[in-house]
Amino acid sequence: xxxxxxxxxxxxxxxxxxxxxxxxxxxxxxxxxxxxxxxxxxxxxxxxxxxxxxxxxxxxxxxxxxxxxxxxxxxxxxxxxxxxxxxxxxxxxxxxxxxxxxxxxxxxxxxxxxxxxxxxxxxxxxxxxxxxxxxxxxxxxxxxxxxxxxxxxxxxxxxxxxxxxxxxxxxxxxxxxxxxxxxxxxxxxxxxxxxxxxxxxxxxxxxxxxxxxxxxxxxxxxxxxxxxxxxxxxxxxxxxxxxxxxxxxxxxxxxxxxxxxxxxxxxxxxxxxxxxxxxxxxxxxxxxxxxxxxxxxxxxxxxxxxxxxxxxxxxxxxxxxxxxxxxxxxxxxxxxxxxxxxxxxxxxxxxxxxxxxxxxxxxxxxxxxxxxxxxxxxxxxxxxxxxxxxxxxxxxxxxxxxxxxxxxxxxxxxxxxxxxxxxxxxxxxxxxxxxxxxxxxxxxxxxxxxxxxxxxxxxxxxxxxxxxxxxx
Numbered sequence: 217x218x219x220x221x222x223x224x225x226x227x228x229x230x231x232x233x234x235x236x237x238x239x240x241x242x243x244x245x246x247x248x249x250x251x252x253x254x255x256x257x258x259x260x261x262x263x264x265x266x267x268x269x270x271x272x273x274x275x276x277x278x279x280x281x282x283x284x285x286x287x288x289x290x291x292x293x294x295x296x297x298x299x300x301x302x303x304x305x306x307x308x309x310x311x312x313x314x315x316x317x318x319x320x321x322x323x324x325x326x327x328x329x330x331x332x333x334x335x336x337x338x339x340x341x342x343x344x345x346x347x348x349x350x351x352x353x354x355x356x357x358x359x360x361x362x363x364x365x366x367x368x369x370x371x372x373x374x375x376x377x378x379x380x381x382x383x384x385x386x387x388x389x390x391x392x393x394x395x396x397x398x399x400x401x402x403x404x405x406x407x408x409x410x411x412x413x414x415x416x417x418x419x420x421x422x423x424x425x426x427x428x429x430x431x432x433x434x435x436x437x438x439x440x441x442x443x444x445x446x447x448x449x450x451x452x453x454x455x456x457x458x459x460x461x462x463x464x465x466x467x468x469x470x471x472x473x474x475x476x477x478x479x480x481x482x483x484x485x486x487x488x489x490x491x492x493x494x495x496x497x498x499x500x501x502x503x504x505x506x507x508x509x510x511x512x513x514x515x516x517x518x519x520x521x522x523x524x525x526x527x528x529x530x531x532x533x534x535x536x537x538x539x540x541x542x543x544x545x546x547x548x549x550x551x552x553x554x555x556x557x558x559x560x561x562x563x564x565x566x567x568x569x570x571x572x573x574x575x576x577x578x579x580x581x582x583x584x585x586x587x588x589x590x591x592x593x594x595x596x597x598x599x600x601x602x603x604x605x606x607x608x609x610x611x612x613x614x615x616x617x618x619x620x621x622x623x624x625x626x627x628x629x630x631x632x633x634x635x636x637x638x639x640x641x642x643x644x645x646x647x648x649x650x651x652x653x654x655x656x657x658x659x660x661x662x663x664x665x666x667x668x669x670x671x672x673x674x675x676x677x678x679x680x681x682x683x684x685x686x687x688x
Contacts, residue, residue: 304319453588
């Protein structure tokens with residue numbers, strides 16, 4: 217079975233040269249001669265496309281931008297001792313972010329480097345003398361990734377520079393922040409192209425590549441976020457009616473080092489454990505407490521709060537499947553809750569690194585169902601998710617209606633426990649306008665102005681015409 221492979225040396229293969237004047241993009245300019253020679257064959261583009269997909273490993277890493285914002289800035293997780301510049305990491309948890317934060321700049325760079333790889337493929341594919349269907353497939357995959365990344369970015373930063381072609385450092389100085397509305401317009405255009413051109417999931421031949429259902433799910437969430445419920449419903453109902461996806465029989469069957477690309481998975485990042493040269497999964501080690509009891513030090517990221525633990529109803533099996541209450545250190549049990557979904561029961565450990573095998577689902581079918589209930593006001597989709605977990609259905613006498621009296625609150629609760637620690641919480645609360653009320657009530661120093669993170673200071677030092685978010 218084909219897999220997406222890691223092309224660590226891609227930038228060397230296409231012979232990038234560094235611009236003498238760097239910009240906010242921190243990108244290299246491409247040697248025209250070498251670019252002309254490289255982007256010719258299907259093999260060339262396959263290599264370039266794989267390199268673009270490999271940026272998923274950075275964006276969705278346990279210490280990637282979506283983890284820091286999606287979980288650490290919420291009531292789901294915290295951090296204690298952790299490696300690196302601790303103050304810059306604690307700042308996400310504490311809503312104490314500053315433009316000079318090193319992680320903010322790292323995330324900014326990672327996105328624009330990923331977009332550069334995507335944009336150069338899009339810029340070169342139409343010029344290549346290749347099969348028309350292949351060219352459309354490549355364009356659709358790249359537009360899916362570009363739409364996904366810009367969707368993350370616009371929710372993290374708000375207005376952002378919208379870059380649609382590979383730029384030199386000098387050229388990028390003319391690109392300032394585009395309004396959110398313009399960014400969303402481009403996202404929808406890109407993702408709609410992907411919807412129109414990508415094959416359905418069952419026809420995708422390389423595991424981990426984007427499908428029509430993945431693009432429709434992304435498009436549905438984009439429309440839901442922008443308030444276009446009609447378009448969002450249409451997109452997600454296409455996924456629902458496609459018969460390409462279904463809930464697995466049990467929640468436990470979703471997780472494990474060898475559980476990959478199930479019927480519930482809509483878009484999944486592929487990992488291959490066992491060797492440091494593979495694109496191995498870092499979630500197990502990254503989310504384990506910052507201690508060494510298994511021949512590796514845990515990263516200590518996204519340690520679970522009591523607040524999330526207590527969100528689960530009595531008897532909800534998802535609590536124990538999602539969260540470990542602590543760990544055994546010899547004869548002593550250490551009570552420190554941490555994510556359990558990505559535990560690899562038997563990872564290869566090489567030089568203090570757990571070379572785990574777990575994949576990561578960016579989108580899964582339960583998410584689609586919960587968004588459909590949010591869009592339609594119909595609890596039947598939510599109740600499919602609850603029935604799988606063996607929990608009382610919304611609208612029945614045994615449902616905890618005193619705590620979640622409305623469908624909106626029931627969905628908020630269900631998304632929190634069903635999708636716990638999968639990087640959704642912050643984006644969900646922002647989308648529903650509940651972030652400030654919910655998180656400030658739990659002691660977070662959040663304000664309306666802190667619903668976006670700051671533009672990195674170094675970006676504005678490089679180009680003072682780039683504006684800063686209010687409050688920073």
